[in-house]
Structure formats: C-alpha cells, structure tokens
Amino acid sequence: MSWLIPLxxxxxxxxxxxxxxxxxxxxxxxxxxPARAALAMIGQExxxxxxxxxxxxxxxxxxxLVAGVLAVAVIxxxxxxxxxxxxxxxxxxxxxxxxxxxxxxMAGWGPNGAYAMIGGWxxxxxxxxYAMLIVMPITAVAMRAESxxxxxxxxSQAGLWNVFYQPLGFVLFMIAAQALIFLPPLDLPVxxxxxxxxxxxxYSGPQLLVFRLARFxxxxxxxxxxxxxxxxxxxGPVLPDWVWSGxxxxxxxxxxxxxxxxxxxxxxxRFLALCWKLGIPLSLIxxxxxxxxxxxxxx
Amino acid sequence: MSAQLAFLAFFGAAALWFAxxxxxxxxxxxxxxxLLFSQTAVGAMFLVxxxxxxxxxxxxxxxxxxxxxxxxxxxxxxDPGGLGAMEMTHQKKRSLWAGGLALIAALGVSWLGNWGPVxxxxxxxxxxxxxxxxxxxxxxxxxFESAGLTILTxxxxxxxxxxxxxxxxxxxxxxxxx
Numbered sequence: 001m002s003w004l005i006p007l008x009x010x011x012x013x014x015x016x017x018x019x020x021x022x023x024x025x026x027x028x029x030x031x032x033x034p035a036r037a038a039l040a041m042i043g044q045e046x047x048x049x050x051x052x053x054x055x056x057x058x059x060x061x062x063x064x065l066v067a068g069v070l071a072v073a074v075i076x077x078x079x080x081x082x083x084x085x086x087x088x089x090x091x092x093x094x095x096x097x098x099x100x101x102x103x104x105x106m107a108g109w110g111p112n113g114a115y116a117m118i119g120g121w122x123x124x125x126x127x128x129x130y131a132m133l134i135v136m137p138i139t140a141v142a143m144r145a146e147s148x149x150x151x152x153x154x155x156s157q158a159g160l161w162n163v164f165y166q167p168l169g170f171v172l173f174m175i176a177a178q179a180l181i182f183l184p185p186l187d188l189p190v191x192x193x194x195x196x197x198x199x200x201x202x203y204s205g206p207q208l209l210v211f212r213l214a215r216f217x218x219x220x221x222x223x224x225x226x227x228x229x230x231x232x233x234x235x236g237p238v239l240p241d242w243v244w245s246g247x248x249x250x251x252x253x254x255x256x257x258x259x260x261x262x263x264x265x266x267x268x269x270r271f272l273a274l275c276w277k278l279g280i281p282l283s284l285i286x287x288x289x290x291x292x293x294x295x296x297x298x299x
Numbered sequence: 300m301s302a303q304l305a306f307l308a309f310f311g312a313a314a315l316w317f318a319x320x321x322x323x324x325x326x327x328x329x330x331x332x333x334l335l336f337s338q339t340a341v342g343a344m345f346l347v348x349x350x351x352x353x354x355x356x357x358x359x360x361x362x363x364x365x366x367x368x369x370x371x372x373x374x375x376x377x378d379p380g381g382l383g384a385m386e387m388t389h390q391k392k393r394s395l396w397a398g399g400l401a402l403i404a405a406l407g408v409s410w411l412g413n414w415g416p417v418x419x420x421x422x423x424x425x426x427x428x429x430x431x432x433x434x435x436x437x438x439x440x441x442x443f444e445s446a447g448l449t450i451l452t453x454x455x456x457x458x459x460x461x462x463x464x465x466x467x468x469x470x471x472x473x474x475x476x477x
Binding site: 051053055056086087088091092094095098099101102105106109112121124127128131147148149 | 326328329332335351352355356358359362363365366367369370373380382423424425427428
C-alpha cells in the first residue's frame with residue numbers, strides 16, 4: 001500500500017491548489033467552489049467540433065494527466081513516501097514532462113479550431129525557449145548530489161540548500177517551470193482574453209475537467225521538483241518529514257499561481273530571445289560555477 | 300523471465316505497428332506523432348530490458364524531437380491535415396530499393412555480428428548510468444563530440460539557407476500616415 005499515501009496526499013494537494021487559485025484569481029476564499037465547479041463540468045455536455053481529429057482530441061487531456069502523474073511519481077514526500085525511487089529520477093521527471101508538449105500539440109491540433117491550433121504551436125515555440133533552462137539547472141543539481149536519484153538529491157542538501165548553493169540555477173529553473181505549465185506571465189498557449197482559451201478553447205465538460213486536473217498535477221510536480229532540487233525536500237527541524245516537503249511544495253505552488261498577477265504577459269519571440277541569448281549562457285555559467293564549487297568547497 | 304519476454308514482444312509489436320501507421324496516414328501531424336510513439340515503444344523496450352537510463356533518455360528525447368519535426372512538416376507540406384487526400388510521396392521505386400537494402404543490412408548486422416556472451420548479471424541502474432558516463436567521456440568521447448559538432452554545424456547551415464537576408468528583400472516605399 002506504499003502508493004496509497006502519496007496518492008491521498010496528491011488528491012488533497014490538488015484540491016487545496018484549486019482553492020488557492022480561486023482565491024488568488026477570483027478574490028474569494030471558498031472551500032466548496034472547486035468541488036462545485038468539478039461537479040458542474042461532469043454534468044456538462046462534451047461538445048465536438050466539425051472534422052476534428054477525434055483520436056488526438058480525446059487523447060490530449062488524458063496524455064497531459066498521465067505525464068503529470070508520472071512526473072509526480074519520482075517526487076519524494078519523505079525518504080520512504082515516494083511512488084518510484086528511480087536511479088534516474090531527475091531525468092525521468094524531464095522525460096515525463098516532455099510529454100506535456102506532445103499532449104498540448106495533440107490537444108491543439110485535434111479539435112480543428114484556429115484558436116486551439118495556434119495555442120498548441122505557440123506552446124511548441126515556448127518549449128524551444130524553456131527546454132534547455134529546465135534540463136541544465138537540473139544537471140547542476142545532479143552534479144552536486146553525484147546522483148540522479150531524487151532522494152539522494154535531497155540528502156545532498158543537508159549542509160546547505162541548493163537555493164543558496166546555486167541561486168542562479170534556481171531562478172532559471174523557476175522561469176522554465178512557469179513556462180512549462182503555461183502559467184501567467186508565460187500563458188500564451190491558453191492566453192485568456194486574447195486567444196479565447198487557446199488549447200482549452202474547444203474543450204468542455206469532463207474533458208475540460210481532465211485538462212484542468214492535469215494542469216494542477218503538473219503544477220504540483222514542478223513545485224515538488226523545486227522543493228526537492230532547491231529547498232532540501234523533507235529536511236527541516238521539529239516537524240515530521242512529510243509536513244516539511246508538503247509545506248514547501250504548497251508555498252512554491254501558491255507562488256507560481258499568483259506571480260502572474262504582478263507581471264504583464266511576455267510575448268513569444270521576446271521570451272525565446274531572452275531564453276537563448278541570456279538563459280542558455282547563464283545556465284552554462286551555473287554549471288561551471290557549481291562544478292568548481294563542488295570540487296573546491298565541500299559543503 | 301516469461302513476463303519480461305511478453306512485455307518486450309508487446310512493445311516491439313507496438314513499435315512496428317506505429318511505424319506502419321507513419322506511412323498509412325495522410326495527416327502530417329499524425330504521421331509525426333506515430334513515429335514518436337514508435338520510438339517511445341522502443342524506449343519502453345529498453346526499460347523492459349533493464350537499461351533504465353537509455354530507456355528514459357530515449358523516451359524523453361523523442362518526445363521533443365518529433366514534436367519539432369511535426370511543426371516543420373506542417374510548415375512545409377501543402378496539405379498538413381491530410382484532408383485534401385493529396386499524394387505526398389515521391390521516388391517510390393528508389394525508396395523501396397533503399398528501404399529494402401537498409402533492412403537487409405540491419406538484419407545482416409544483427410545476425411552475423413558478434414554480440415559476445417549473454418549477460419547473466421546486470422549492473423544496478425545507478426551503476427549503469429555511471430558506466431555510461433565513463434564510456435561517453437572516455438573511449439567514445441571523440442565520436443560523440445564530433446557527431447554533436449556535425450549536427451550543430453548542419454543546424455546552423457540549414458537555418459542560414461532557410462532565412463532570407465533582410466538586405467535582399469525588395470525595398471518598399473514607406474508611407475507615413477498619408
């Protein structure tokens with residue numbers, strides 16, 4: 001039953017995130033709102049568009065959810081509360097999250113709608129920007145831990161959290177994470193108010209529910225990854241292990257959900273230019289600096 | 300052991316099936332994603348054969364590569380959705396010959412090659428990753444670095460060929476609000 005506790009924690013955390021998002025965007029704190037919204041979506045009709053690519057249309061949201069759940073599987077809540085403690089955990093997280101791109105392209109192409117298709121391809125453009133910024137900071141994290149195992153990455157930070165050890169990598173990782181889950185200010189693939197929901201535009205009913213659910217799972221996976229890679233995972237005084245990692249994950253997730261309120265939406269080509277001209281050199285510098293630190297200063 | 304073999308056969312069959320789908324569909328996006336899922340199945344075969352790092356790497360790299368390929372296919376093909384039922388193949392005879400010869404070569408290598416003794420003891424996943432790293436930074440460094448550099452050069456060259464320099468564009472007269 002080792003999978004039961006992480007699963008219950010995941011469901012609870014998703015619900016809490018939905019409440020926080022409603023609070024952050026709508027301004028009203030309501031514990032019942034996400035449940036009501038979900039029930040309404042289940043009852044709603046799933047509309048179909050004309051000449052849609054039915055296979056992609058149906059598979060898109062499901063693949064998004066699968067990618068999210070697989071990514072969550074390698075995030076440890078405590079040393080022994082983890083779904084899959086893989087030897088290649090940090091790489092596996094990337095592999096799972098790469099399918100967010102595939103799912104969004106499928107969901108964008110499938111419905112045969114202009115807004116959705118533009119949203120899907122926009123995400124591909126966004127991906128070209130953030131791809132390196134998510135892989136290269138993780139490389140530096142693995143260098144310090146001398147392992148790709150997520151549990152070992154946490155224990156490697158016993159002396160000093162990575163957020164202080166490699167702050168540059170942390171900043172780059174968080175920007176990439178925000179782009180990966182297309183949250184504002186990097187929400188061009190859905191772009192409410194401009195692209196009418198983009199990838200989400202043609203979905204309704206249970207399919208939209210799966211899509212929204214998958215988004216929360218991926219936000220959790222990314223916040224959990226940030227906790228594991230940069231904030232020492234379950235490490236902390238007094239309180240039990242799982243409380244620390246849960247608390248850190250929720251704080252990071254809440255920050256990811258609300259940061260868009262204070263920043264304007266970034267245009268695609270500006271984001272791409274920034275990522276390639278500034279982000280990639282900076283992440284290479286980060287790898288170099290961490291490499292030197294690992295060899296010279298043993299913390 | 301038999302379960303492992305069954306999974307291996309399943310993912311192998313899936314890889315072949317998706318490879319066939321690549322050529323059976325008219326939609327460029329479907330074709331690209333079928334190729335992706337074929338490659339993902341190959342990655343799953345690596346996982347079944349307990350080569351964890353290779354499997355995960357294959358599954359990750361193919362997702363991004365095939366998606367990028369999909370947008371290029373959509374950009375350059377006249378009928379990307381396959382709705383017009385356009386014929387988009389060419390040089391069929393030559394492709395058949397090339398494909399057939401490649402198949403014979405691949406089969407020849409797999410049958411005639413000396414694969415060494417069958418491994419009975421497998422290194423643990425973490426140790427496998429370490430060994431791979433040592434291999435990549437040792438004996439195989441030159442070949443991988445030159446391959447990487449060649450691909451980078453090809454990418455830059457392809458981009459140079461594809462973009463139109465701004466100077467060559469016909470100069471348009473500018474109107475300022477008249």
